[in-house]
Amino acid sequence: xxxxxxxxxxSVTPGQAASISCKSSQSLLHSDGRTYLFWYLQxxxxxxxxxxxxxxxxxxxxPDRFSGSGSGTDFTLKISRVETxxxxxxxxxxxxxxxxxxxxxxxxxxxx
Amino acid sequence: xxxxxQSGGGLVQPGGSLRxxxxxxxxxxxxxxxxxxxxxxxxxxxxxxxxxxxxTISTYADSVRGRFTISRDNARNTLYLQMNSLRVxxxxxxxxxxxxxxxxxxxxxxxxxxxxxx
Numbered sequence: 001x002x003x004x005x006x007x008x009x010x011s012v013t014p015g016q017a018a019s020i021s022c023k024s025s026q027s028l029l030h031s032d033g034r035t036y037l038f039w040y041l042q043x044x045x046x047x048x049x050x051x052x053x054x055x056x057x058x059x060x061x062x063p064d065r066f067s068g069s070g071s072g073t074d075f076t077l078k079i080s081r082v083e084t085x086x087x088x089x090x091x092x093x094x095x096x097x098x099x100x101x102x103x104x105x106x107x108x109x110x111x112x
Numbered sequence: 113x114x115x116x117x118q119s120g121g122g123l124v125q126p127g128g129s130l131r132x133x134x135x136x137x138x139x140x141x142x143x144x145x146x147x148x149x150x151x152x153x154x155x156x157x158x159x160x161x162x163x164x165x166x167x168t169i170s171t172y173a174d175s176v177r178g179r180f181t182i183s184r185d186n187a188r189n190t191l192y193l194q195m196n197s198l199r200v201x202x203x204x205x206x207x208x209x210x211x212x213x214x215x216x217x218x219x220x221x222x223x224x225x226x227x228x229x230x
Binding site for chain 2: 030036038040042047048049050053054059089091093095096098099100101102103104105106
């Protein structure tokens with residue numbers, strides 16, 4: 001299974017919106033009816049942090065400017081109004097197609 | 113507060129061994145699968161291994177299978193990664209992480225650098 005992300009980098013003015021696409025080579029819809037696609041942010045010099053679980057659910061403490069959408073094989077992470085603290089690398093991830101647990105290549109967000 | 117505090121790591125020669133530890137607190141350790149994920153310098157995230165609640169089921173990435181062993185001591189709330197036959201390409205920051213659901217980590221350790229070099 002392959003996870004792809006576009007773009008691989010983007011530069012955004014604070015206050016503007018940003019969008020990252022993630023595509024999976026296989027559907028992430030599980031037989032239980034739920035879709036297991038996750039988004040992480042790794043800020044410079046820090047460990048990754050979970051932003052979104054199961055496509056669209058914000059993890060504890062994640063600001064509501066972050067939102068996730070999509071289904072099947074195509075997913076999107078949107079930041080409604082980028083702030084300087086949002087810089088870092090964003091990864092999508094799947095864990096239902098075992099044995100390989102797969103992260104996307106990452107999208108680097110920088111501030112203009 | 114969920115905490116995962118890592119120790120171990122360092123510089124080792126090719127062919128050598130190293131053991132990483134990850135001490136968990138702030139949650140019921142036995143309720144969660146656990147993972148190791150690594151990140152080579154300048155690269156993305158690579159899943160390494162996972163282990164079930166009791167330590168009876170473990171799986172590995174192809175790149176480390178047969179060389180690395182994941183284990184846990186539930187009495188000590190600690191996760192381990194024994195790394196043998198280390199290669200230069202194993203050089204990376206290694207993270208332990210707690211499983212949320214379907215192999216997706218929610219909380220991560222601070223990371224520990226393993227450098228394999230002669």
